[in-house]
Amino acid sequence: MYCLSKDRRQVSFVGRADKGLRDAIKSYWNQYEFFWYEPSLSPREAFESECYHFHKHRDRGQLEGCEHPKPPDKVDCRCPVCGK
Numbered sequence: 001m002y003c004l005s006k007d008r009r010q011v012s013f014v015g016r017a018d019k020g021l022r023d024a025i026k027s028y029w030n031q032y033e034f035f036w037y038e039p040s041l042s043p044r045e046a047f048e049s050e051c052y053h054f055h056k057h058r059d060r061g062q063l064e065g066c067e068h069p070k071p072p073d074k075v076d077c078r079c080p081v082c083g084k
Contacts, residue, residue, distance in 0.1 A: 001049040004032035011057045016050040043072035051079040
């Protein structure tokens with residue numbers, strides 16, 4: 001799970017890297033100056049963390065992209081916050 005920011009104070013984007021963090025954030029380098037990441041032990045854990053941070057920052061009106069995270073391929077799970 002990773003968060004991107006333009007100003008270091010406010011999270012603007014929340015995402016998840018199922019394969020490689022560098023490749024996942026590479027396309028955003030020209031839009032966001034700062035990033036934070038949280039390592040996960042499994043795809044399910046990464047999805048749950050992404051959902052938690054998505055809801056936290058979306059509910060504060062901070063996110064630029066507001067599409068709910070999708071579960072990882074071949075993992076049967078739902079959002080722990082809203083059940084999606």
